[in-house]
Amino acid sequence: MRITALAGGIGGARFLRGLLHHLDSVPTDGTPHEVTVVGNTADDVTLHGLRVCPDLDTVMYTLGGGIHEGQGWGREDERFTVAEELAAYGQGPDWFTLGDRDIATHVVRTRLLGQGMPLSEVTAALCDRWKPGVRLLPMSDDRVETHVVVDDEDAEGGRRAIHFQEWWVRLHAAVPARQILAVGIEQARPAPGVLEALREADVVLLPPSNPVVSIGTILGVPGVRDALRGTRAPVVGVSPIVGGAPVRGMADACLTAIGVETSAAAVAGLYADFLDGWLVDTSDDGTVPTGGDRPAVRAVPLLMTDVAAAGAIAGAALDLAAGLTSPVA
Amino acid sequence: MRITALAGGIGGARFLRGLLHHLDSVPTDGTPHEVTVVGNTADDVTLHGLRVCPDLDTVMYTLGGGIHEGQGWGREDERFTVAEELAAYGQGPDWFTLGDRDIATHVVRTRLLGQGMPLSEVTAALCDRWKPGVRLLPMSDDRVETHVVVDDEDAEGGRRAIHFQEWWVRLHAAVPARQILAVGIEQARPAPGVLEALREADVVLLPPSNPVVSIGTILGVPGVRDALRGTRAPVVGVSPIVGGAPVRGMADACLTAIGVETSAAAVAGLYADFLDGWLVDTSDDGTVPTGGDRPAVRAVPLLMTDVAAAGAIAGAALDLAAGLTSPVA
Numbered sequence: 001m002r003i004t005a006l007a008g009g010i011g012g013a014r015f016l017r018g019l020l021h022h023l024d025s026v027p028t029d030g031t032p033h034e035v036t037v038v039g040n041t042a043d044d045v046t047l048h049g050l051r052v053c054p055d056l057d058t059v060m061y062t063l064g065g066g067i068h069e070g071q072g073w074g075r076e077d078e079r080f081t082v083a084e085e086l087a088a089y090g091q092g093p094d095w096f097t098l099g100d101r102d103i104a105t106h107v108v109r110t111r112l113l114g115q116g117m118p119l120s121e122v123t124a125a126l127c128d129r130w131k132p133g134v135r136l137l138p139m140s141d142d143r144v145e146t147h148v149v150v151d152d153e154d155a156e157g158g159r160r161a162i163h164f165q166e167w168w169v170r171l172h173a174a175v176p177a178r179q180i181l182a183v184g185i186e187q188a189r190p191a192p193g194v195l196e197a198l199r200e201a202d203v204v205l206l207p208p209s210n211p212v213v214s215i216g217t218i219l220g221v222p223g224v225r226d227a228l229r230g231t232r233a234p235v236v237g238v239s240p241i242v243g244g245a246p247v248r249g250m251a252d253a254c255l256t257a258i259g260v261e262t263s264a265a266a267v268a269g270l271y272a273d274f275l276d277g278w279l280v281d282t283s284d285d286g287t288v289p290t291g292g293d294r295p296a297v298r299a300v301p302l303l304m305t306d307v308a309a310a311g312a313i314a315g316a317a318l319d320l321a322a323g324l325t326s327p328v329a
Numbered sequence: 330m331r332i333t334a335l336a337g338g339i340g341g342a343r344f345l346r347g348l349l350h351h352l353d354s355v356p357t358d359g360t361p362h363e364v365t366v367v368g369n370t371a372d373d374v375t376l377h378g379l380r381v382c383p384d385l386d387t388v389m390y391t392l393g394g395g396i397h398e399g400q401g402w403g404r405e406d407e408r409f410t411v412a413e414e415l416a417a418y419g420q421g422p423d424w425f426t427l428g429d430r431d432i433a434t435h436v437v438r439t440r441l442l443g444q445g446m447p448l449s450e451v452t453a454a455l456c457d458r459w460k461p462g463v464r465l466l467p468m469s470d471d472r473v474e475t476h477v478v479v480d481d482e483d484a485e486g487g488r489r490a491i492h493f494q495e496w497w498v499r500l501h502a503a504v505p506a507r508q509i510l511a512v513g514i515e516q517a518r519p520a521p522g523v524l525e526a527l528r529e530a531d532v533v534l535l536p537p538s539n540p541v542v543s544i545g546t547i548l549g550v551p552g553v554r555d556a557l558r559g560t561r562a563p564v565v566g567v568s569p570i571v572g573g574a575p576v577r578g579m580a581d582a583c584l585t586a587i588g589v590e591t592s593a594a595a596v597a598g599l600y601a602d603f604l605d606g607w608l609v610d611t612s613d614d615g616t617v618p619t620g621g622d623r624p625a626v627r628a629v630p631l632l633m634t635d636v637a638a639a640g641a642i643a644g645a646a647l648d649l650a651a652g653l654t655s656p657v658a
Binding site: 049050079081086088089091100105107108114126128129 | 377378379408410411413414415417418419420429430432433434436437439440443455457458
């Protein structure tokens with residue numbers, strides 16, 4: 001079975017870990033299951049001259065066994081010597097945590113990018129170490145950066161655009177986002193393999209990642225949405241919204257910015273043109289309209305309390321997909 | 330008193346610390362003593378994409394109180410988390426020790442250089458933190474790199490050039506240097522302030538730094554040697570060779586490569602065109618020819634066993650200078 005998944009950060013990574021766990025129990029026809037992950041890169045940021053790819057790293061560390069389990073991002077057993085020294089030099093920003101172990105990843109990435117290697121190859125080189133068990137592709141080798149337009153306190157009626165990470169991490173998304181811009185996305189090309197992986201998959205999965213700044217930006221890369229509309233594979237998504245609130249993260253602030261209600265139904269609406277199946281939490285059972293061209297909906301418990309729970313959700317998503325098409329395995 | 334000193338790494342840095350210690354006891358005419366240090370940058374190296382300036386950093390850390398006292402280079406209380414992670418990525422080289430604290434310096438430097446800031450300004454920015462008590466100038470803002478030509482074991486009679494740091498650190502200078510090349514030096518311009526500091530000094534000092542790859546490369550920057558020949562200040566050097574051997578480091582291997590004997594007299598000969606005074610160790614008393622145009626020679630104990638001992642050597646160098654000219658202070 002060839003599975004292609006889009007993914008943001010923590011939620012996507014945990015879902016994918018569950019998926020791999022679940023696939024261990026699914027018989028193959030002799031060829032191993034193949035999972036390709038198309039990772040969001042629009043919240044990448046350059047800090048201290050180092051290129052940081054938070055979502056790719058969260059997927060890589062989570063699937064490779066290096067993640068800080070408690071916080072869901074960054075490395076386990078982390079220290080902050082370099083960050084302390086950078087602060088001693090008066091070098092900002094200091095609101096984005098960079099651990100010593102994590103920094104090595106960014107040093108390697110920055111060097112390879114500086115040598116002209118595209119991000120997709122750099123990511124493959126980093127994964128040579130972590131062996132995440134999936135093929136991890138950035139959505140694009142071209143630079144796309146999500147910027148958030150907020151009110152400018154220094155100019156009445158004025159607004160200013162800040163990097164997504166500044167809004168998300170430094171401001172905790174507590175300042176209203178007036179607009180969310182994926183700068184550079186119109187010119188971005190899908191990374192090599194991305195469109196093929198969507199077109200040639202047996203199943204396409206949308207983990208419970210942020211529908212605006214994770215899944216949304218991947219969908220914004222020219223060609224990706226068309227590939228999802230055109231793929232012969234069933235496309236099944238897992239709602240990131242449970243009972244009217246994001247399971248984690250601050251997706252509600254992002255949805256509000258684009259004028260979309262924070263509900264499982266509204267998020268499904270964002271994917272209406274290609275979504276075949278939609279997995280919602282049991283608490284949202286019956287809240288998503290069905291019938292006609294609308295996706296099939298199934299309700300299961302969506303809290304990924306551990307790997308087994310995430311595996312059960314992934315299994316339910318694959319079950320839903322299998323019911324939508326001829327057998328996929 | 331305006332003092333300008335050339336400097337390499339450990340020996341130069343310890344001498345300079347002694348000099349500052351000594352100057353604390355020298356009365357001023359109301360304006361504080363000013364020390365300008367012209368640091369060697371020809372053994373700078375790019376590792377993991379980070380620009381490392383070993384000699385500038387050794388001076389900065391030593392005078393700023395951050396040096397690892399035992400080894401004479403790098404930071405005290407150092408850890409190696411980043412280096413361990415880089416090794417886990419299979420990213421070389423692993424023969425050049427980069428501690429976590431030290432790496433922050435290189436991250437800041439690399440970012441500022443990448444923004445187009447010249448090395449002299451970057452160095453000043455780093456010194457804003459360390460407050461070394463001297464004005465630390467790189468010999469040049471242009472890139473100069475010392476390469477060492479060694480026999481190539483893979484090709485009979487063949488030779489290859491390697492970066493100085495590879496020869497010095499990885500090979501411990503144990504492989505004969507057939508030639509030592511300062512790549513880029515003909516095109517290098519002295520950093521802003523370097524020539525003025527030499528011309529307008531009251532005293533110019535040459536600490537006991539490596540005469541080939543530290544002092545020698547600074548002298549190789551076009552204009553520097555002329556400034557030393559033309560300065561009105563007495564130029565006094567401290568021999569890095571004691572009893573026919575380098576006090577520390579492997580200067581003998583460098584001297585052999587350029588066909589110069591490892592002796593206090595032979596090193597003085599390298600500076601013959603501008604040297605006014607030469608401080609040698611008591612064990613070398615009488616071994617350096619004097620008279621005619623030759624520099625005045627004085628013998629004192631040259632082992633910098635502690636800051637006070639280094640201060641006494643610096644004081645002797647200033648005394649020697651004072652005897653060569655009208656009073657300088």
